[in-house]
Amino acid sequence: MRDAFAAIRVHLGTFRLLEEKMPPKIIDRFGWCTWDAFYLTVEPVGVWHGIKTLTENGVPPKFLIIDDGWQSVNMDHEDPFRDSKDLIGLGSQMLCRLYRFQENEKFAKYQAGTMLKQNAPQFDQEKHDKMFKEMIELEKTKKALKEANEDDYISLPEGNVIEYLREEDGVERGGLKALISDLKKQFTNLEDVYVWHALCGAWGGVRPGTTHLKTEITRAKMADGLEKTMYDLAVVMVEKGGIGLVDPKQAEDLYEAMHSYLADAGVTGVKVDVIHTLEYVCEDHGGRVELAKAYYDGLTKSLRKNFNGSGLIASMEQCNDFFFLATNQISMGRVGDDFWFEDPNGDPMGVYWLQGVHMVHCSYNSLWQGQFIQPDWDMFQSDHLCAEFHAGSRAICGGPVYVRDKVGRHNFDLLRKLVLPDGTILRCQHYALPTRDCLFENPLFDGTTLLKLWNLNKFGGVIGIFNCQGAGWYPEENKCKAYPECYKKMSGFVSPNDVEWEQKDFTAQFRKNELFAVYLHKAGNLHLMKGCDKMDITLQPSSFEIFTISPVYEFSENARFAAIGLENMFNSGGAVESLEQKLDGKSVGFVIKIKGAGKFLACSSIEPLQVMLNNESIKFEWTSDGLLKFEVPWTGGELSDATILISI
DSSP states (O other), rough: HHHHHHHHHHHHHHHOGGSSSSSGGGGEEOOOOSHHHHHOOOOHHHHHHHHHHHHHHOOOOEEEEESSSEEEOOOOSOOOOOOOOOOOSSTTTOOOOEEEEEOOHHHOOOOOTGGTTTTTOOOHHHHHHHHHHHHHHHHHHHHHHHTTTOGGGGGGGOOOOOOOOOOOOTTOOHHHHHHHHHHHHHHHHHOOEEEEETTTBSSSBBBBTSSSSSSSEEEEOOOOOGGGGOOOOHHHHHHHHHHEEEEGGHHHHHHHHHHHHHHHHHHHHEEEEEEGGGGGGGGGGGGGHHHHHHHHHHHHHHHHHHHHTTOOOSSSSSSSHHHHTTTTTTTEEEEEEOOOOSSSSSTTTTTHHHHHHHHHHHHHHHHHTTSSEEEEOOBBBBTTTTTTHHHHHHHSSOOOOOOOEOTOOEEEHHHTBOOOSSBOOOOOOOOOOOOOTTSSSTTTOOOOOEEEEEEEEEEEEEEEOOOOOOOETTTTEEEEEEGGGGGSSEEEEGGGGOGGGGGGGGTGGGGOSEEEEEEETTEEEEEEETTOOOOOEETTTTTEEEEEEEEEEEEESSSEEEEEETTSSTTTTGOOOOOOOEEETTTTEEEEEEESOOEEEEEEEEOOOOETTTEEEEEEEEEESEEEEEOOOOOOOOEEEEEEEEEO
């Protein structure tokens, strides 16, 4: 596939391959997104406490995504220069248009130092959720009365905006810029702040007459073929309201106006959503190719100027015009649907089977999308019923790890298997892909296939095996539903040869390795296997296992050694940053640089003479089956130097 896309790239000249571009800094970091905590009611106090809770519990976010809800938007029936007060029910924002490029009033009224004070506003997620639910119920009542042609809705209270800031008289507003500055001052691990926006500005584009840009409300029409795909509220609402489309000749001005302001405020990147909508409004602009070229050219120029050429996550971008016309600069994008914590269609078992659907979509889509962009597997909730299932896949996906937890509702024990104390992660060196024997099988509802994903670390490989069976596409209903007859335990096998060692030059040599040490993370046991050996495994529904596969170094007839990694991390092998052998007469020293902290595992057929860590001799455990363990303390983010001395 790589060769084929390389040929297309030369022929078209409109995109670059992933390997030619610089990924965003967030690729090997942990982050938090505001979406599930607030939805459209996001505001500064809640954002602050979200970062605070995670940081105080030892999993500090390196990046923050302020999702939808921060922009200055309103609907066509509202005052064109004031924030909407009708942003309550999900979907309401999809009729909104941008009326200014600066943040909305909730964020604009933030005053520098407010959250640094001892009497700073507090945040209670339960109270916030209660107010939000009451607002939704009020809106439902209004809607029902209107539809029944009853006038009683007029006497009901107006929509409200949830906010906790109180402006001090005589103190200048600091807005988003002051908030970001205070966040970085207080939480020193936080380095990147991204914000959400739609490709056309907001969901409904830009409101005509409110900015310096030439804008027209353009009817959105879905192509006939798309009507046969899954129902999507976003598409329905965009079709209903149309898009305030900025003249393509001013697309560059649109992005420069938005992004230059954000960059000055300290924003380091953007999550650009609703990318697929250009196709719906292209008829009067020379077709989707010409319209897409204008918009993506403007976006690319702004990305280079304002966000270091890489600070962008593409979302809802699964369309050909994006891949072939937008990826000259953009280097990261979502490869699946949203993480759904429950079935929007009401199946109570959806809380389980939807998670397998997400993993299968992300992994198989990466075969295609990974040629252009770094696959992003989206966020998940660390306190979800299937959180561990998701965490296992994110640990080996090769991209960033981020969550969309509500404030204070976290599984910290789980997060610590993914995140180091400085907010970095043990990232794989490739992006996760299905193993060859899975490529033409159906790991969702054939009743037999387990999903196997391979990836590479610097000195080994990793296989994640997941039981995703139990759901799939119902063509007669155009949606995913449960296949309950497939939601059962399944059996399969794992082999060191499942790893595509040749995909990186530094691991290609391992294809010739005769022996591998294979560590099962959840089972906690170690096995020696030849490359062609197969290990059988049976998994319950919505469960998984991670196999760390490390090449064994044989330096005499009975002397063997392999570095596994950190036992306490899902991607154990990601902790091995370098590995060297030093022969000295009748002994050999294995010098290992280790990232992270916890119990380090290795396989040694002979009990070591000594283990040195950071120039000090330390205690270690060794058992006759060859399992070697020693503790590695946290060193503030610096790599630890270990030397394991073995007699030969």
